[in-house]
Amino acid sequence: MKSFTRVNYYKLAIILFFSFNAHGQDNIITQENKKVDDAILEVIDSIKICKWKYDAQSCINFSFDDNLLSQTKISKIFDQYGFKSTYFIIPNSMYIDSLKDMAARGHEIGSHTYSHVSLGGIDSLEIDFQTRKSKEMIENCIGIKCLSFADPYHETTEMSKNIVFSYYSYARNYSKYINHSYYPLFSSSTLQQLTNYISKGISKGEILLIAGHGLEGDGYSPISEHFLREILNLVNDYNYNGVLWVTTIKEGIQYENLYHELMLEKKFTNDTLILSFKNFNKLKYKNEDKAMISIKIPFNSSFEITRVTQNIEKKMHDDKYIFTMDLKKDTSMVLIMKNSSPLTKNIIDEFKTTNLFTIYPNPIHKVLRIQDSRIMGNGEILSIEIFNTDGKLIQKQITNFSEIDVSRLKKGLYFVKKNMQIDSTIKVYMAKFLKF
Ligand SMILES: [Zn+2]
Incomplete structure (x- = not known):
């Protein structure tokens, strides 16, 4: 019943139309109702075109x-x-x-x-x-x-x-x-x-x-x-x-040109977000087999973002999503922004409010190592748990806390939870890592 109310609320509330250029000057063209969920507005507002693929620096x-x-x-x-x-x-x-x-x-x-x-x-x-x-x-x-x-x-x-x-x-x-x-x-x-x-x-x-x-x-x-x-x-x-993107002259300069040439227009109705890339010069890119563009959307635990448009690559990158598509196939990207499942929301909210601990290396390919793996003050580790971004428990270890083999995990972002007993209370520490 709760989610039904939420959907109706959006239907009644929102016809939003934003536009901003690649230099980030936002310009709200129409906003028919001000009672839009602030969090969702904030996320839409901060969607930007990436200068380089995967938002590399x-x-x-x-x-x-x-x-x-x-x-x-x-x-x-x-x-x-x-x-x-x-x-x-x-x-x-x-x-x-x-x-x-x-x-x-x-x-x-x-x-x-x-x-x-x-x-x-x-x-x-x-x-x-x-x-x-x-x-x-x-x-x-x-x-x-x-x-x-x-x-x-x-x-x-x-x-x-x-x-x-x-x-x-x-x-x-x-x-x-x-x-x-x-x-x-x-x-x-x-x-x-x-x-x-x-x-x-x-x-x-x-x-x-x-x-x-x-x-x-x-x-x-x-x-x-x-x-x-x-x-x-x-x-x-x-x-x-993710700091540096290694590529050809053609792809690198093309990304840079598109970043300067395009305008991103955002339209949000109900739970559908339409991102349109304006000013794409089809003639200029007629000889190229691809014209790729990436956008970044900050990670917010309240929403799950899914693709509607075919051929969009979605990547979870640290605390943001990167969506990449080929402008030669489509010049707009349609995404659905829905309330997160309770599992996803729980794990991310917990991560935000819990003490952090150190793991390395990060990103990880095979073995995750844990600093201070045994004793912390009077504390003792009870278990180490690994969750995916949906908040699902993927792996649990109750002995040997100095290293965990993560080689069988799929590529992506994960959360690690260290459950410790300190005196008579249980204390939780968290970390996140990228598996490649
Ligand atoms: Zn030469």
């Missing part, structure tokens, strides 16, 4: 130039980390089969001119030939759309930029938006330099562009496989924490 791209044989190996090392990378090639000497294979594994193949000339020192006809011919050859021989371009020697003019953008959607060394930074990889580069560059870039929310050539003696100023793995291990640590 920064985006990083690795590109390798000049079409070298060792780049096949580089791409396979990236595969081991689940990362995509970009290869800028000179198509008058292509390793066609290996490039086809790299493209099939999700890496990006871009153009580095037809014969590796400086665009700063040639006339417009020659620039046109160098940029057009290389694109044609790559597309014909490899069977892909070639959308990204990188200038040899970084030498450009306003004219060369204009010609490049008449054939390509993305250029590594310049874009409409200015927050890019560039790091050339040399044989002499050190992990300390890379660490400084990456952490500075993350704090500024930039696209980080790291560009090199070959591996182990191949091409100009090559790096060692060992060093490449050191760099990827460093990036992987940030990636696990």
